[in-house]
Amino acid sequence: MLDELRQHLARLQKPAGLADGPAVLPLGVPAVDGVLGGGLARGALHEIAALSEAHLPAATGFALGLAALPGEGQIESTGNAPSPTRRRFASAGDFSPHAGRGEGRRFVLWISEEMALNESGAPHGAGLDAFGLSPQRLLTVAVAHRQDLMWTMEEALRCRAVGAVIGEVRHGALDPVAVRRLSLAAGDSGALAFLLRTQPSHDASTAATRWTVGSAPSATQQRHELGAPRFAVHLTRNRRGPAASWILEWRPTDERFILAAHAEPVAAPLRHRSHQKVA
Amino acid sequence: MLSLWLPRFATDRIRRLRETRVPDAMQRDAQRNDASQIRDPASGSRVGSAPLRAALRPANEMVVVAGRRGNADVLIAVDETAERLGLTPGLALAQARAMHPSLDVVPEDAGADAELLESIADWCLRYTPLIACDAPDGLLLDISGCAHLYGGEHQLVADLGRRLTQAGFAYRIAIAGTIGAAWAAARDGRPDAYANGEERDILCPLPLGALRLPPPMVASLARVGLKCIGDIIDLPRSPLTARFGIDLLRQLDRALGREHEPLTPRLPVAPYVAEKRFHDPIAREEDVLGTVELLAVQLAAALERRGDGARRIELTLFRTDGALRRIAAGTARPLRDPADMRALFAERLNALADELDPGFGFDMARLSVLTAEPAPPEQIGIGAAEDAGELVRLVDRLSARLGAQRVRRAVAQDSHIPEVASVSLPAQATGTDDGWAAFHRYRAEVDLAPRPLRLLARPEPIEAVAEVPDGPPLRFKWRRALHDVVVAEGPERIEGVWWQEENVEASPAGNRARDYFRVEDKGGHRFWLFRAGLYRDLTRADIAQGAIAAPAWFVHGMFG
Numbered sequence: 064m065l066d067e068l069r070q071h072l073a074r075l076q077k078p079a080g081l082a083d084g085p086a087v088l089p090l091g092v093p094a095v096d097g098v099l100g101g102g103l104a105r106g107a108l109h110e111i112a113a114l115s116e117a118h119l120p121a122a123t124g125f126a127l128g129l130a131a132l133p134g135e136g137q138i139e140s141t142g143n144a145p146s147p148t149r150r151r152f153a154s155a156g157d158f159s160p161h162a163g164r165g166e167g168r169r170f171v172l173w174i175s176e177e178m179a180l181n182e183s184g185a186p187h188g189a190g191l192d193a194f195g196l197s198p199q200r201l202l203t204v205a206v207a208h209r210q211d212l213m214w215t216m217e218e219a220l221r222c223r224a225v226g227a228v229i230g231e232v233r234h235g236a237l238d239p240v241a242v243r244r245l246s247l248a249a250g251d252s253g254a255l256a257f258l259l260r261t262q263p264s265h266d267a268s269t270a271a272t273r274w275t276v277g278s279a280p281s282a283t284q285q286r287h288e289l290g291a292p293r294f295a296v297h298l299t300r301n302r303r304g305p306a307a308s309w310i311l312e313w314r315p316t317d318e319r320f321i322l323a324a325h326a327e328p329v330a331a332p333l334r335h336r337s338h339q340k341v342a
Numbered sequence: 343m344l345s346l347w348l349p350r351f352a353t354d355r356i357r358r359l360r361e362t363r364v365p366d367a368m369q370r371d372a373q374r375n376d377a378s379q380i381r382d383p384a385s386g387s388r389v390g391s392a393p394l395r396a397a398l399r400p401a402n403e404m405v406v407v408a409g410r411r412g413n414a415d416v417l418i419a420v421d422e423t424a425e426r427l428g429l430t431p432g433l434a435l436a437q438a439r440a441m442h443p444s445l446d447v448v449p450e451d452a453g454a455d456a457e458l459l460e461s462i463a464d465w466c467l468r469y470t471p472l473i474a475c476d477a478p479d480g481l482l483l484d485i486s487g488c489a490h491l492y493g494g495e496h497q498l499v500a501d502l503g504r505r506l507t508q509a510g511f512a513y514r515i516a517i518a519g520t521i522g523a524a525w526a527a528a529r530d531g532r533p534d535a536y537a538n539g540e541e542r543d544i545l546c547p548l549p550l551g552a553l554r555l556p557p558p559m560v561a562s563l564a565r566v567g568l569k570c571i572g573d574i575i576d577l578p579r580s581p582l583t584a585r586f587g588i589d590l591l592r593q594l595d596r597a598l599g600r601e602h603e604p605l606t607p608r609l610p611v612a613p614y615v616a617e618k619r620f621h622d623p624i625a626r627e628e629d630v631l632g633t634v635e636l637l638a639v640q641l642a643a644a645l646e647r648r649g650d651g652a653r654r655i656e657l658t659l660f661r662t663d664g665a666l667r668r669i670a671a672g673t674a675r676p677l678r679d680p681a682d683m684r685a686l687f688a689e690r691l692n693a694l695a696d697e698l699d700p701g702f703g704f705d706m707a708r709l710s711v712l713t714a715e716p717a718p719p720e721q722i723g724i725g726a727a728e729d730a731g732e733l734v735r736l737v738d739r740l741s742a743r744l745g746a747q748r749v750r751r752a753v754a755q756d757s758h759i760p761e762v763a764s765v766s767l768p769a770q771a772t773g774t775d776d777g778w779a780a781f782h783r784y785r786a787e788v789d790l791a792p793r794p795l796r797l798l799a800r801p802e803p804i805e806a807v808a809e810v811p812d813g814p815p816l817r818f819k820w821r822r823a824l825h826d827v828v829v830a831e832g833p834e835r836i837e838g839v840w841w842q843e844e845n846v847e848a849s850p851a852g853n854r855a856r857d858y859f860r861v862e863d864k865g866g867h868r869f870w871l872f873r874a875g876l877y878r879d880l881t882r883a884d885i886a887q888g889a890i891a892a893p894a895w896f897v898h899g900m901f902g
Contacts, residue, residue, distance in 0.1 A: 117823065117867060124795055124902015170733050177748075184796030184899055188752030188764030192781065193792035194902060198752035199778055202733070203766055204740060205748045215740060224732035278866035280828065289831050289860055292868065292902050313902070315792075 169226025409450030522597025526552035546572035612710035623703025651676020651717030676717030794899025
């Protein structure tokens with residue numbers, strides 16, 4: 064009897080986003096996937112903050128890249144991570160013969176406050192297309208208040224057709240209760256929930272991972288040709304492993320990240336201090 | 343056809359206004375009166391608001407409305423008290439004042455009259471959706487097929503009359519087969535006339551003015567001794583037409599039903615309507631939602647029979663005191679499922695800034711489909727189709743709560759101007775073809791340069807320094823931050839829409855040709871910049887004269 068209750072209690076107290084044997088979304092970069100324990104946890108909340116407001120486009124790119132990862136269409140177990148091509152093939156099998164490209168995949172919701180869209184620009188269809196995320200998969204919602212944003216994110220997470228929800232939050236502290244609700248909603252749905260912030264925040268949060276993202280100079284030899292976009296990515300909080308830093312490059316044609324070959328970290332990796340506030 | 347005439351419309355309106363602003367003393371009186379009536383139910387008088395108010399009204403208070411007709415101030419409308427004192431509409435104001443020096447005259451307010459008539463028409467929607475305003479003081483209701491809902495025409499008229507009396511209006515009602523006959527009977531016939539098939543008998547004794555003829559024609563007919571409709575009804579037609587014009591006989595034919603006269607309803611009639619009356623008014627939100635679902639089941643059956651789905655649904659709630667509440671919700675795809683409709687209105691009710699405010703409750707609810715679209719029978723499938731259905735439901739829910747304008751999808755358009763080529767439109771309004779297939783073909787064809795991930799709503803001016811006039815910028819300043827350009831790709835020239843009027847409001851860069859550059863600064867930030875205007879178009883003289891603005895730099899977007 065007592066054991067039963069204990070087990071019940073344990074189930075209730077189970078931290079959000081850490082379901083038993085959670086499905087993960089592998090980034091396809093062994094170094095990152097190793098630290099994350101196989102990949103980005105689905106059904107969990109992830110916080111992605113820009114290094115500073117100027118780095119917001121980079122953080123946007125990183126979040127959209129994660130949402131666009133081809134593995135995104137299906138829930139798969141972590142056991143033996145298939146190669147990116149096989150994964151892609153598997154997701155292609157989900158398509159009904161009539162559905163166009165992007166229709167069979169799950170949808171991405173971009174929710175931001177109206178002011179943020181005016182200030183930092185709205186997601187641009189043709190740009191998304193060039194980036195590798197089909198604009199047909201994206202739905203943008205401009206809300207007036209923070210409460211509406213949280214409500215919309217929760218509502219979107221409940222929808223089975225949605226694979227990833229990105230909520231863009233500008234300055235100001237978040238209501239911890241609302242964030243916890245988001246984590247729970249994500250846990251119930253199995254979708255990815257991202258909070259995109261303009262600045263790194265130090266407040267306590269139920270997010271499974273917390274990232275700080277900045278732009279990094281692209282690798283290019285010529286003055287007249289831009290290389291693929293690069294992101295200086297710091298994993299500052301990780302429930303399943305240590306914190307770490309990488310420079311990742313997004314390959315729009317392959318729709319995946321690679322570890323930049325000749326990258327030097329722009330900042331020293333932060334030490335893992337998940338029990339403390341991150342300095 | 344039911345014709346409703348409010349003979350004292352203008353004065354009743356003013357009386358109602360005055361009664362809502364009863365002075366304190368009178369209110370106290372009213373309360374005392376009320377209390378005494380409750381204590382003494384055998385007093386014989388009906389306990390009701392209208393008789394009570396009538397009893398309170400000082401006998402000598404009369405309402406007279408005056409306005410300008412031509413060059414003279416004349417009385418427009420008078421109430422019963424005033425009429426008993428010999429005042430009639432059309433009397434010169436000066437003469438009326440001479441008769442009753444203490445006359446209280448209210449200036450005419452045609453706008454307020456029309457507004458009130460509209461709201462009465464709204465309220466009459468409870469009887470039939472086909473209503474036309476018969477300005478200035480009447481309504482026409484097409485009650486064909488509606489009367490039986492009230493147990494017959496007599497019961498419907500009784501109900502309408504009771505409610506009008508409660509609201510403090512004098513009224514005359516007539517029902518006939520044609521608009522003309524009903525109109526004539528309401529104004530000049532005996533009250534509460536029902537002419538079913540005997541339009542001719544009803545019309546014969548009525549004066550010619552009842553045919554809705556212009557007064558000069560009535561006067562000239564009277565000069566030759568034709569005063570009643572019966573006088574002309576059997577006369578040879580051609581001399582009448584020759585002398586008085588075609589209108590006379592047309593009006594007669596319309597009244598007799600020889601010529602069809604259509605009713606033009608003031609509101610478009612919804613293709614699908616379901617309604618429910620309540621014996622006891624409902625007030626709770628759950629009850630309203632339950633009713634919505636109940637009505638939606640009826641609608642769904644009707645929609646399915648014709649293979650339609652609802653795109654826009656309106657819920658009309660009739661409050662017991664005559665107020666009306668209309669709540670509309672749109673959908674992204676043709677909708678039939680009752681549970682979905684209920685969910686839609688649940689969000690709409692949640693989003694209402696003010697409470698539903700049921701007052702003493704709603705005694706009737708109507709759910710109408712304003713816009714219907716053909717919808718193929720629902721395909722029950724797995725995978726993609728089901729996913730899309732889920733998303734549509736989400737879009738509807740979000741649109742209902744936040745507003746359709748806030749939930750958007752990107753749509754590609756056939757244009758080479760970047761901000762027009764890809765726009766975001768309300769997700770409910772976009773059709774199945776979002777243009778991206780065509781965009782992909784176009785992109786592959788011309789090998790289009792990448793577009794930025796985030797596009798600013800309007801290009802923002804920057805200060806930029808370029809090595810050569812037509813070259814990429816070396817460094818630029820945007821939002822007070824200086825950026826040193828390390829890599830620059832471009833230019834990609836996009837001609838302006840020179841065939842259109844320049845709209846500086848929409849784009850500060852104007853309609854000039856733009857040279858776009860993708861640049862990366864030292865920190866790896868990537869921008870989409872452009873220079874509006876070309877140096878080759880410019881001569882020194884132009885700048886001196888100010889005919890052409892010098893080229894200027896703008897930032898338009900950011901890459902990830």
